[in-house]
Amino acid sequence: MSVPRGNYLDIQFVAQALDHIQQGVHVVDLNGRTILYNQKIREMESMEETDILDKRLVDVFQFHPDERSTLLQVLATKKPVLNVKQSYFNMRGHEITTLNDTYPITVEKNVVGAIEITRDVSSMEQYIGHLGSAPSNLSTFDHWTDTSPLIKEMIFEGKKASQTCSMILLTGEAGSGKERLAQSIHMERQLGTHAFRSIDCRSLPTERLQELLFSKEKETHTEGPSTWFINHLECLDLNLQKKLTQHLVEWRKESRMTERPNHYPILTLSEDPIDAIQSGKLDKDLYYTMSEVTIFVPSLRDRKEDIRALCTYFINHFNTRFQTLIEEVSDEVIQLFYEYDWPGNVRELEHVIEASMFAMDQDTMLLFTHLPHYFRLKFEDPMSSKPTLDSSAFMVREGKAIQALDAFLQEAESYYIQKALQYHDYNITKTADALGMSRQNLQYRLKKNNLIRQKKSGSPK
Numbered sequence: 001m002s003v004p005r006g007n008y009l010d011i012q013f014v015a016q017a018l019d020h021i022q023q024g025v026h027v028v029d030l031n032g033r034t035i036l037y038n039q040k041i042r043e044m045e046s047m048e049e050t051d052i053l054d055k056r057l058v059d060v061f062q063f064h065p066d067e068r069s070t071l072l073q074v075l076a077t078k079k080p081v082l083n084v085k086q087s088y089f090n091m092r093g094h095e096i097t098t099l100n101d102t103y104p105i106t107v108e109k110n111v112v113g114a115i116e117i118t119r120d121v122s123s124m125e126q127y128i129g130h131l132g133s134a135p136s137n138l139s140t141f142d143h144w145t146d147t148s149p150l151i152k153e154m155i156f157e158g159k160k161a162s163q164t165c166s167m168i169l170l171t172g173e174a175g176s177g178k179e180r181l182a183q184s185i186h187m188e189r190q191l192g193t194h195a196f197r198s199i200d201c202r203s204l205p206t207e208r209l210q211e212l213l214f215s216k217e218k219e220t221h222t223e224g225p226s227t228w229f230i231n232h233l234e235c236l237d238l239n240l241q242k243k244l245t246q247h248l249v250e251w252r253k254e255s256r257m258t259e260r261p262n263h264y265p266i267l268t269l270s271e272d273p274i275d276a277i278q279s280g281k282l283d284k285d286l287y288y289t290m291s292e293v294t295i296f297v298p299s300l301r302d303r304k305e306d307i308r309a310l311c312t313y314f315i316n317h318f319n320t321r322f323q324t325l326i327e328e329v330s331d332e333v334i335q336l337f338y339e340y341d342w343p344g345n346v347r348e349l350e351h352v353i354e355a356s357m358f359a360m361d362q363d364t365m366l367l368f369t370h371l372p373h374y375f376r377l378k379f380e381d382p383m384s385s386k387p388t389l390d391s392s393a394f395m396v397r398e399g400k401a402i403q404a405l406d407a408f409l410q411e412a413e414s415y416y417i418q419k420a421l422q423y424h425d426y427n428i429t430k431t432a433d434a435l436g437m438s439r440q441n442l443q444y445r446l447k448k449n450n451l452i453r454q455k456k457s458g459s460p461k
């Protein structure tokens with residue numbers, strides 16, 4: 001490790017020692033220039049020493065007006081700042097969550113710099129995510145808007161299943177509300193003071209799934225009843241599906257001998273089970289074992305009567321979160337929502353409302369112009385007689401094959417964000433402002449579209 005200034009031998013000695021510890025250490029001098037940046041923090045932030053040593057923090061990291069550098073804050077206030085949790089994307093696009101303690105460094109009562117000690121808690125955060133949610137965050141049947149007959153029927157089935165100890169299979173497209181239904185069943189079964197464990201086979205590597213599904217089992221026997229929500233089984237490795245089948249058969253035998261089982265499996269499939277078996281994604285035995293009680297969660301396109309009530313629900317929800325006073329969605333927008341097919345289901349509607357509310361200033365009614373640009377592209381502009389998506393429109397070119405709408409939208413989003421980033425010289429804050437979204441929202445989209453930053457990146461120090 002090279003150290004640029006100060007008592008060279010002393011600092012080099014300390015710096016080398018600090019390269020062997022498991023916490024990240026970042027030291028700046030009185031001018032906010034980095035004089036020590038140990039091995040661990042370099043790994044976490046995916047930065048090289050040359051990127052940062054002897055440079056001012058403000059020249060290396062981009063700060064949003066709402067974010068404060070804890071190191072600079074400590075230099076200014078001369079007081080420690082402890083236990084600050086930060087989540088950010090490092091240079092490789094990996095999401096990192098850290099806990100930081102930052103202290104002033106004083107020599108003869110004068111502050112000469114600041115030191116930040118950082119613990120990487122990303123894997124702990126993910127693990128806690130799997131351990132269970134607090135009951136206050138879980139949905140209950142009272143939270144459902146039950147306008148359509150299909151949802152009324154689903155709620156009826158869900159409540160009926162809650163009266164039993166059976167394992168339950170929920171089927172329905174992604175984003176339709178399967179997890180929400182599983183939480184409602186958990187609460188209806190009076191398990192609110194116990195854990196709701198969510199395991200998503202879509203997003204975890206096989207080794208981790210193996211560990212979560214099988215090795216943790218002994219521990220849970222001592223912890224009281226819990227719901228095991230195993231999501232997207234069609235994405236689980238076939239060998240693990242076979243192993244899970246054996247476990248579920250065992251579970252069923254044991255549960256018949258007791259009034260209150262130790263855990264209650266709720267499993268999901270987001271594809272048609274028969275198609276999934278035919279395409280080799282789903283083990284037939286697993287399906288027959290778990291499908292004793294099956295509830296179908298309807299897609300939004302099949303229950304458009306619910307759209308207005310869902311819009312009201314999301315507006316109230318985001319009003320509370322963003323401290324806004326939006327009142328309603330215009331009839332014209334509701335009409336477009338009725339015409340649209342909603343491949344991403346309720347989740348997509350939620351995102352459209354959230355993005356639109358970001359774009360609203362003093363208005364209280366959500367209008368066509370507030371809808372996100374990509375979403376408006378799907379429709380003719382009602383203010384104009386010319387269709388927006390004609391042969392000269394964005395990325396629809398002669399000779400280019402028409403692609404599925406989802407793929408087109410993904411490409412459009414990716415392309416547009418890339419252009420905006422280039423235009424703003426890869427400055428995240430400016431790009432996010434220009435796109436009318438939060439910095440976190442832009443970072444999420446960079447990750448989703450695999451657009452790793454080309455320029456300096458790192459934590460909001």
Ligand SMILES: Nc1ncnc2c1ncn2[C@@H]1O[C@H](COP(=O)(O)OP(=O)(O)OP(=O)(O)O)[C@@H](O)[C@H]1O
Pocket residue numbers: 143144145172173174175176177178179180181231270310313346347350
């Ligand atoms: N009836 C509803 N009222 C309000 N919000 C809803 C409703 N249904 C779903 N949502 C919201 O939509 C989003 C997706 O729901 P959920 O995660 O339950 O779907 P899912 O079918 O489990 O999705 P996936 O298959 O992708 O895991 C969540 O944010 C959820 O809160």
